[in-house]
Amino acid sequence: MDFVKQVNETRPAEGKVAIFWLGQAGFLLKTASGRTIAIDPYFSDHVMRTENNIGFKRLTPPPCAADAIEFDALLISHEHGDHFDTDAIADMMKNGRTQVYTNGPVAAGMEKLGLDMRRVHVLKKGEKVDIGECSLLPVDCDHGALAPEALGFVLDFGFTRVYYAGDTAPSYERLRVPMELRPEIAILPINGAYGNLDGVQAAEYAGKLGCRVCVPCHFWTFPLHHGDPQQIIDSIGEKAPGCRLQLLCQGESFLA
DSSP states (O other), rough: OOHHHHHOOOOTTTTTEEEEEEEEEEEEEEEEOOOOEEOOOOOHHHHHHHHHHHHHHHSSOSSSTTTOOOSEEEEEEOSSSSSSSSSHHHHTTTOOEEEEEEEEHHHHHHTTOOGGGGGGGEEEEEOOEOOOOSSSEEEEEGGGGOOOTTTEEEEEEESOOEEESSSOOOOOTTTTTHHHHOOOOEEOOOOOOTTTHHHHHHHHHHHHHHSEEEESOOOOOOOGOOOOOHHHHHHHHHHHHHEOOOOOTTTTTOOO
16 A cells, blocks of 8 residues: 555544654654654655665655644654755645754754754753643754764654654763653664664663563665664563564554
């Protein structure tokens, strides 16, 4: 099914939210009322263009054009090109209503691009904001010197909490807040490159979070990003007993 049609025709019941994987570290959440929340969508080939390195060649096409779905809220965790897609951000915002929630470096980058800064909200770790139908809590993560202001997100819908870890190493002291919140759904990177969790570490972190469902991401978009989902398949049973692994293909969704 055409991805845009699939999103449009998905109507979660009350007390449910649909979670679509857009590929790489990108996700789209859709509520019962039809509200759409995108997290770190990557629609272009921006990284290959700017890095001029075949290791960052996009191996999987985006599920749709950047302006094909109007997002009510767009969350950007940090400034790296596969999370902050500067080649596509203007198209994502051209509907005139998308509200962007992000960190300082991304906001500065958006201002340089001449985007509508009235719709850009700079987040502070630990300060909860209402983004419509859910609260958004920006939390710490450890992406090292690569992006010291990088964020993770906890979205609380009342009936479930969805945790998006962003790019992070297993620095558990810095990840204390999400572990205390014990989110039902955890979206974790498994690429094991640039300081990120690999599949075994993601399984271990899922166990520490006590999550009901773990969704792996950040793999198989670029050759240099690596990522082996078999690692988390083999280790989740031991390291996170009772946690269901929700392994998605690009464009696929599930109800949380």
